[in-house]
Amino acid sequence: MLKEMNEALNYIEENLESHIDLVEVAKKAYCSEYHFKRLFSLLSGITIAEYIRRRRLTLAALDLKEQHVKVIDIAIKYGYQSPDAFSRAFQNFHGVTPTLAKQPEQNLKAYPRMSFQLTIRGGFEMNYRIVKKESFQVVGVKYAVEMVNEILSPTYEDMIAGVGESRLKELATISNGEPHGIVHISVNYSESVEGKATFEQYIGAVTTEKTETYETLAIPSLLWAIFEIDGDWIQVEEHWQRIYSEWLPLSSYELAEGPEILASKEQKSEIWIAIKKKG
Template sequence: MEWIEHLNKAIDYIEIHLLDDIDYNQLGKITGCPAYNFQKIFSYISGFSISEYVQRRRLSLAAIDLQNSESKVIDIALKYGYTSPTAFNRAFQSLHGIAPSQVKECGIPLKSVLPISFKMTIKGVEEMNYRIEKKEEIRIIGIAQPLSKDIEENFKIVPQMWHKAGMDGTLYKLADMMNSHPMGILGVSVYKTKESLSYFIGVASTSQIDDTFEEYIIPASTWAVFSNEGTQESIQDLERRIWTEWFPSSGYEYVENVSDIEAYLNSDPQNAKYEVWVPVRKKA
């Protein structure tokens, strides 16, 4: 239940700060996982990103203000974070289907977007295959790129990295250098500090590298390792289930600032065999 409670506390924080810039790092602290992870899991569970959720909540409240106050449209736009009337107009119409100036007309239908509330559901029909492993530090080699605090940007950055690595031969070169566990081509979220996150495509290896590759040492950790197969969508579903089904009942908690690993064991994107490695420790 703790994870669900943390999610709802994060929503409470968003509601309190709905008219401010949302501090994603604070959301990470509230939920006990890195901001990037929280944004990713939120999108898997809800079906939309945090920024989209915040925008929809703001536009819902903006419609109420436009109905019930004498404020000008530009003042309402500024209140809800839009410095451009054109941008506010466009966003408002995308949700409500009408221009802000039409709100006061009688009989105009509007959309109400209520705060999300997360609830725990009892499942178990669909099994989850996992094991607990203790490993000494893991040396990975490969290519890395800093990630943005905005997960929507990262949803562009990461696929572009994989595409480029596949097209320029990087993945084949890395596969030839793979000689340690975890096996497979690895996608690794690297937390150099709480504020600095990079994405690493690489392999576990003891091989020497040239200046085309970087290395990173993942510290010794205990891991919950989940195995499955399917498409990219099934990986997202597995990660959603890890956080919403496994963690609440496992007796383990997430360890911050280590790394999260996706290990791809074959090269077929439509029938991928993969493992998700999550750093954990037993709850006190």
């Protein structure tokens, strides 16, 4: 899988001066566009669109050091519709305008090309099971979340505070299905060409009870990889990285389009990811 991801990055690098079709990029990695976008974001910490933007602006800065080059030519070369749009993006990334960037001693940023490598770490066990689960219902509080430059809006702390302690306790009492306890569910993940990612975040419980107090999310029948984690939801960030960078590449499965679930109860957590057989 890592070799295929690097083939996709090679394709991007070779086409930074032309239109990059992410469907074609995903084909290089032998996976769906959704799978590629989500996997890249989880492994690298940024969206694929943001990565392409940073690489293009890095090369644009080098091009601007040429004596007779025009800003408008560089803007067109890297896919910007106007010099103004290019200048805004350039200044947001480098901190200076393209015109100032042409000065010999001006400091600029460089974002090196990325590659994926398999790193052998300490021998930590990963306890997991593969489960086929029929459709079920989650009720809870829903947030529309944006991620720009790795920053969530609203932040997760704000979301938890918005739910409040009393509603968290109420949701925990109506939990009567697996995964048990309070569940944190990310669904409908998408990315824009500007590098912004959006998704819906539910904080709630799996239940068969009817309620008009909360939002309802219907989750279809899916195959799940379920990982057992010590600690509550605050302490599991490293485990997400290990699942996607260590377990998934070596398994016979790939991501399926579906929610990502974190269930937390009594200092134990479970991470649920929707999967399907490769090929």
